[in-house]
Amino acid sequence: QVQLVESGGGLVQAGGSLKLSCAASGHTFNTYAMAWFRQAPGKERQCVAAITWSGGTTYYANSVKGRFTISRDNAKNTVYLQMNSLKPEDTAVYYCAATRTRSLVIIRGGYDAWGQGTQVTVSS
Numbered sequence: 001q002v003q004l005v006e007s008g009g010g011l012v013q014a015g016g017s018l019k020l021s022c023a024a025s026g027h028t029f030n031t032y033a034m035a036w037f038r039q040a041p042g043k044e045r046q047c048v049a050a051i052t053w054s055g056g057t058t059y060y061a062n063s064v065k066g067r068f069t070i071s072r073d074n075a076k077n078t079v080y081l082q083m084n085s086l087k088p089e090d091t092a093v094y095y096c097a098a099t100r101t102r103s104l105v106i107i108r109g110g111y112d113a114w115g116q117g118t119q120v121t122v123s124s
Contacts, residue, residue, distance in 0.1 A: 002026045002113045004096045010120030012086055016122070020081040021040040022096030022115055030054075033105045036081045038092035038120075041121050045095065047106045049081060064090075086122045091119040 003025040012018055020036065035050035049070035050059040058070055069082040079096060097111035105111065 002029070002032060002098050004098060004113055004115035005120070006094065006096045006115040006118040009094060009120045011123065012120045014086060014088055014122055014124050016086050017084045018083070018086065018120060018121075019096055020083070020096075022079045022116060024077045024079070024098060026077070028100070029077040031100055031102075032098045033101050033103060034070075034072060034079040035059075035097045035105065035111065036070060037095045037097055037108065038080075039117075040092040043092075045108055047108070048094075050104055050106050051079065053102055057060075059104055059106050061085075076116075077085050083120070088122045088124045090120060091122050092120060094120050 006022050006102045008020040037047050039045040048064050049060045051070045055072050067085045072079040095117045096115040098113040099111045
C-alpha cells in the first residue's frame with residue numbers, strides 16, 4: 001500500500017497562491033491515479049483535481065477550473081496542486097489520494113490510499 005504525505009498548506013490572503021505537494025512511498029507510483037480532495041467544516045470531502053498515472057489526462061472541479069493546476073513528477077514520486085487566485089471559499093483541509101489504475105478517478109470511493117491532510121486557510 002502506498003503511503004502519502006502532504007505538505008505546503010498554510011494561511012494566505014485572498015488572491016494569493018499556494019503549492020501543495022504529496023510525496024508517495026514505494027516503487028510503483030507511476031501505476032497510480034492521483035487526486036486532491038478537500039473538506040471544509042460541515043461539508044463532504046470533494047475532488048478538486050485528479051490526474052492519470054501518465055499525467056496525460058486531468059480533471060478539475062468547476063469551482064477551481066482555471067485557478068488550480070494538478071501535475072505529477074513520477075521520477076520524484078510526487079503530485080502537486082498549484083493553487084492561484086485563492087478565495088476564502090477555498091479554505092479546507094486538502095487531502096492527497098491514490099489508487100492503482102490507469103483510469104481517471106474522481107469519486108472518493110474510488111481511492112484506497114489517503115494522506116493525513118494539510119490545512120489551507122484563505123483570509124479575506
